Amino acid sequence: MSADSWRGTAAMARLALRTDPVRAVGAVVMTLAISAHPVLVALLIGRLTDAVVDGDDGTAMTWGMVLAAAVASWLALLWYTFGLRTVLEERVRHAVEMNIAAMSMAPWSIAHHEDPQVAEELALVERDVNRLAQVIIFLLTLMGALGQLAFAVVVLADVHPALLLLPVLGLVPVWASRRGDRWRQRSLERATPDDNLAREMYTVMCGAGHAQELSVLGAQEAVRARHRQLSEAAQRERERGAHRSFRAQADATVLFAAAYVAAVAVAVLAAVAGKAGVGDVLLTATLAAQVTGQVTMATDAVTQLVRARATADRYLRIADLTTAAEEGGREPGDTGGGLRLRGVTFTYRGADTPALRGVDLDVPGGRTIAVVGENGAGKTTLAKLLCRLYAPAGGTITWHGADLADVRPDAWRDGVSAAYQDFVRFETEAGHVVGLGDLPRIDDTDAVRGALARADGQGLEQSLRDGLRTRLGRSHSDGTELSTGQWQKLAVARSMMRETPRLLVLDEPTASLDAETEYRLFRHYAEAARTVTADGRGVVVVITHRLGSVRFADRIVVMAGGRIVESGSHDELMAAGGRYADLYRAQADAYAIEGPPAADQKESGDSGEHTPQPL
The missing domain is CATH 1.20.1560.10 (ABC transporter type 1, transmembrane domain)
Structure with missing residues (x-):
């Protein structure tokens, strides 16, 4: 040996x-x-x-x-x-x-x-x-x-x-x-696959929420039988090795x-x-x-x-x-062309098909885009590459002329902020849950309250027993548990802590919110986008499969099958009668409406509000 x-x-x-x-x-x-x-x-x-x-x-x-x-x-x-x-x-x-x-x-x-x-x-x-x-x-x-x-x-x-x-x-x-x-x-190694599945099924059988669905479906006996089959197969394999x-x-x-x-x-x-x-x-x-x-x-x-x-x-x-070394060593630039993707491809390890296929996209500095499409279109994968959580398998992503492959990941992320559908529920003080979005200001109460306001969550502080000092989550004996929507508002506020990031990525940030709150939050996103892009350098990318509240974007990009299949303003895409128009009408029919009014038309007193123009 x-x-x-x-x-x-x-x-x-x-x-x-x-x-x-x-x-x-x-x-x-x-x-x-x-x-x-x-x-x-x-x-x-x-x-x-x-x-x-x-x-x-x-x-x-x-x-x-x-x-x-x-x-x-x-x-x-x-x-x-x-x-x-x-x-x-x-x-x-x-x-x-x-x-x-x-x-x-x-x-x-x-x-x-x-x-x-x-x-x-x-x-x-x-x-x-x-x-x-x-x-x-x-x-x-x-x-x-x-x-x-x-x-x-x-x-x-x-x-x-x-x-x-x-x-x-x-x-x-x-x-x-x-x-x-x-x-x-x-x-033991041969028994591991069956063991893992058996443990997962055991978790399903013992969960109250799962039990409810299994009972309604009448699937309890089938699940028990499958669990027994997997457990006994794994046990027989272990016993052979032990004997x-x-x-x-x-x-x-x-x-x-x-x-x-x-x-x-x-x-x-x-x-x-x-x-x-x-x-x-x-x-x-x-x-x-x-x-x-x-x-x-x-x-x-x-x-x-x-x-x-x-x-x-x-x-x-x-x-x-x-412990592999981080790639690149340059500082990101802030002038000279905005965000540009050329021939970007990416495939997850073990996947049979690429998640992204030859994506080309130009977003000049000071602009906001909305990336829409059905589940599995490649939207979240695109967000991960923009945040430098992965490197493209092919093609390039440049920021104001600098290839992100040559930029230090930590230097890039210092100027990036993001909110995700799969947000983290940090079980600590409410103020710190938000303040984590900008660590140097984690204890800055005014900054935290400002971020909450931008996330339409200013009422949360008043609803908590000890305000921003309230400890959240069940890991604390005196912790306060929040609803999913409240946790998501805190996550969105966390992404708003950096007031002028070079890149703000919002990936399905309203998935757990009701339609009215979602609309109000998109209004706040419009304000945040104007703040980020005011200096002509920052870029905002909003990724969603809900199409009713993205008119504030300068351009709407439609993805399908890992590719960009359409691009333009809402009116241009509706007039084209393509995939975006079909998706929009389907969602409008589902909500039993002709379509939500534009963000700058719904509320009164906004006639002087700036309306971004299509790129």
């Missing part, structure tokens, strides 16, 4: 050394000391027995006192080492958890979050954090067991050379354990037991022949028993290390993936 196969295990050992070098080195020293003690005790028992048989009272008393001191010191050392290992394990566990969190957030891209294979590996590592933390304990246990075996070899060789075979044969169960556990691990592993280890244990009996017999025969004393017989029997225990301990440690190795290797693979 190559050294690379244990690279993850070695990485865990190095992590323990970096996390707490004093305790890590101390644990190694103490473990070696403990491993020598049982052999020392066996030697002292042998000397004491010979002195008693010879009738030498003084020597017997001396050896007895030394033996008592050795046992007492061994017990004290054992307890001290146990405490040291416990603290070391806890610190390593904390370090692993912090590293996993850092790895999850480190990359400039979100590809590792949306790649099913990487997401599954990350979930497995998170599930087995305890096992990773225990790698250092398993290594120390193995080192102690092998150390005691080495000391025993030296002593047994002095009694009779043939006894050297005992530790050698004791390694057979270790080999059998490694081989058996490999079979078990393969069975094969047990047989290998049982055969090896029987072989070692026979070797133990033979070792004691060799010592007895040597004593009968006058080549060894009674103390040597007792020494051999004691050490042979210790060898049995240490072989078992080594076997268990190797078994645990083999099991942990897969997790440690996953941990390293994720670390290698998520």
Whole structure:
């Protein structure tokens, strides 16, 4: 087996050394000391027995006192080492958890979050954090067991050379354990797909909301049957691996037991022949028993290390993936042409078809566009590329002449703000939930209130028990839970914290809001768009599949099948009678209206309001 196969295990050992070098080195020293003690005790028992048989009272008393001191010191050392290992394990566990969190957030891209294979590996590592933390304990246990075996070899060789075979044969169960556990691990991996589906179905069966729908559909028995089928298939696969592993280890244990009996017999025969004393017989029997225990301990440690190795290797693979250097090194420019896409293509890993196909788009600085289309048209993928969460597979995206591939992602995002349909419910103080949108001003109450006003959420502060200091979410014992619409307003306000970003992306930001609130919010978006684009540099991109409230945009872009199929103002697109017109009429019919009035016509007192012109 190559050294690379244990690279993850070695990485865990190095992590323990970096996390707490004093305790890590101390644990190694103490473990070696403990491993020598049982052999020392066996030697002292042998000397004491010979002195008693010879009738030498003084020597017997001396050896007895030394033996008592050795046992007492061994017990004290054992307890001290146990405490040291416990603290070391806890610190390593904390370090692993912090590293996993850092790895999850480190990359400039979100590809590792949306790649099913990487997401599954990350979930497995998170599930087995305890096992990773225990790698250092398993290594120390193995080192102690092998150390005691080495000391025993030296002593047994002095009694009779043939006894050297005992530790050698004791390694057979270790080999059998490694081989058996490999079979078990393969069975677990084969059972994983069924296990994952079974766990998901278990969650469905146990959820109150799911139960309601399943009851109405009459699908309870079908779901239970499917869950039972998957669970039993996974269990059968695990049992096959466990049975094969047990047989290998049982055969090896029987072989070692026979070797133990033979070792004691060799010592007895040597004593009968006058080549060894009674103390040597007792020494051999004691050490042979210790060898049995240490072989078992080594076997268990190797078994645990083999099991942990897969997790440690996953941990390293994720670390290698998520610590890749950020691309580019330029600062983004702010003058010279706005946003331009040329031949942009993108395909998600594992997908059969591209999400974007040769997208060309020009948005001059100081303009607002609305990107519309049915679900799956590629709108959200476009938003991700504009926010630099992915790099295009082909083509270029430039900002005022600078290719985003050459711009530092963090420098680009410093001037980007966004609101998404899949918003985050940060369970902290309400003011901080909004203030996260501009970290330097997270505690600026006036800025937070301004963002709430721009998001049509100014009434939220008054509705909360402690205003902006109210802790939100169920993770707090006194936390206040909000409706989905209220959470979304906070998310939208968060995107409004940066008053003049270079790029404002609004991706289905009103999905959880009622039609009236949605309309009012789009009015606020129109105001925000005017603020962002007032200096002729900023760009606003609104992505939605709802067409009734996007007339404030300078241009409407229609996407289908990952391509831009139409582009123009509302009136131009309606006159063209294409896909946009069909979608608009279908939505208008669904709302039983001819179509919502334009944003600058619905409310009175707005006659002097600026109306953006089509590009």
